[in-house]
Amino acid sequence: MSSEAEIDALARRMARVAYEFRRRFPLETAPWRSGHYLIPICSYGRPAHKVLIWHHNAGCAWARKAGCTMCNFGERRDVPPEEIILADFEAELRKLDPGTRFLHLGPGGSVFEAKELPAELRAKLVSTLKILPFLEGFGLETRANTIRQDRIEQLLDLLPPHVTELALGFGIESIDELVLRVAVNKGERCAEFAHAFNEILAVQRRQKSRRVIADCYVLLKPPFLTEAEAIADAVHSITWAYDRGADTVTLFPNTIKRNTICAHLASKTDAEIPYRYQTPWLYSVFEVLAGLPPDYRRRTRVLGFTSGNPYVGAPRACDLCWHVLHGLIAAHNYTNDPALIGAATELRCSCRDEFLRELSQPAPAPLSERLAAYIGRLETEFGLPVGGAR
Ligand code: SF4
Numbered sequence: 438m439s440s441e442a443e444i445d446a447l448a449r450r451m452a453r454v455a456y457e458f459r460r461r462f463p464l465e466t467a468p469w470r471s472g473h474y475l476i477p478i479c480s481y482g483r484p485a486h487k488v489l490i491w492h493h494n495a496g497c498a499w500a501r502k503a504g505c506t507m508c509n510f511g512e513r514r515d516v517p518p519e520e521i522i523l524a525d526f527e528a529e530l531r532k533l534d535p536g537t538r539f540l541h542l543g544p545g546g547s548v549f550e551a552k553e554l555p556a557e558l559r560a561k562l563v564s565t566l567k568i569l570p571f572l573e574g575f576g577l578e579t580r581a582n583t584i585r586q587d588r589i590e591q592l593l594d595l596l597p598p599h600v601t602e603l604a605l606g607f608g609i610e611s612i613d614e615l616v617l618r619v620a621v622n623k624g625e626r627c628a629e630f631a632h633a634f635n636e637i638l639a640v641q642r643r644q645k646s647r648r649v650i651a652d653c654y655v656l657l658k659p660p661f662l663t664e665a666e667a668i669a670d671a672v673h674s675i676t677w678a679y680d681r682g683a684d685t686v687t688l689f690p691n692t693i694k695r696n697t698i699c700a701h702l703a704s705k706t707d708a709e710i711p712y713r714y715q716t717p718w719l720y721s722v723f724e725v726l727a728g729l730p731p732d733y734r735r736r737t738r739v740l741g742f743t744s745g746n747p748y749v750g751a752p753r754a755c756d757l758c759w760h761v762l763h764g765l766i767a768a769h770n771y772t773n774d775p776a777l778i779g780a781a782t783e784l785r786c787s788c789r790d791e792f793l794r795e796l797s798q799p800a801p802a803p804l805s806e807r808l809a810a811y812i813g814r815l816e817t818e819f820g821l822p823v824g825g826a827r
């Protein structure tokens with residue numbers, strides 16, 4: 438257990454590494470200015486889809502400055518005038534099945550962050566949703582520290598009357614302060630997640646006609662963690678989110694995206710594990726699902742295989758098992774059938790043996806000690822004062 442002062446000191450050092458990393462490896466232009474894809478969900482016990490859509494935007498302000506260690510969302514310097522953003526977004530909506538029931542606005546940043554999306558433009562984008570006559574549920578993505586009751590209320594006023602559910606989606610990644618602030622470099626604290634819940638639940642209690650719900654995102658395997666630590670961390674974080682009042686949680690098995698600290702650490706082929714980053718095994722997804730109480734497991738989706746910014750390194754399994762395991766994950770999202778966990782753990786393959794061997798490896802040292810040493814190596818590499826000294 439690390440003291441608050443120790444975590445603060447490590448978080449400051451990690452943030453400095455991330456700022457320097459971003460200076461040396463700026464973000465690339467996002468590949469699409471607006472777009473959408475389908476997310477598999479289980480609605481009233483039946484397979485269904487939710488549309489994830491995004492509009493032309495500048496990208497996540499935090500990613501541009503330093504960013505989370507696994508993320509490269511952003512950036513676009515060619516953001517057009519408002520009329521074009523709105524026309525593009527409406528054209529994207531018109532490409533959808535007119536019977537679309539669930540839509541999630543995921544711009545790869547924060548819908549409630551004025552630097553990324555001014556309030557007037559947000560209002561105009563939300564107002565265009567009226568062209569979907571069967572829309573039941575609308576969700577959005579935003580950093581926890583941007584969630585406020587007045588912003589939620591404004592949104593509720595703008596939503597078409599036939600929308601009966603508003604989901605506020607925010608990444609908690611890990612509820613372990615050391616993992617969150619140092620390994621993920623989230624730039625937020627766990628207290629901000631608790632505050633976001635308070636804001637959402639306060640609006641929820643006042644609402645008579647609509648459900649206002651929290652939808653949290655948890656990361657499976659931030660850098661520097663062993664496979665076993667990552668599984669335990671994800672189970673703990675998902676459980677915390679539900680205990681706190683989340684309606685749904687999405688688990689993201691980490692991938693490798695260009696120009697991220699995870700990608701940089703994955704390229705260190707001479708370094709030892711877990712300093713050298715390796716994505717989680719697909720088998721670990723099922724360990725996490727198996728570690729949750731049945732009601733929490735049923736409400737947990739597993740996503741991240743499709744993205745507006747495609748990955749260059751996938752979660753692991755051998756070529757023979759990868760598609761089977763990925764298919765079982767998609768089936769879980771569509772059906773929530775607990776038998777899928779058994780189907781995954783019954784696979785007999787040398788890659789499963791390798792996974793089990795890795796799972797049984799003890800951590801080389803306590804996490805806080807390792808983080809201090811790992812950050813020291815990055816500080817040396819990037820020409821920063823080691824230990825954060827000025
Ligand atoms: S994970 Fe979210 S907050 Fe972090 S850099 Fe990416 S978009 Fe920004």
Ligand SMILES: [Zn+2]
Nearest residue numbers: 755758786788
């Ligand atoms: Zn295999």
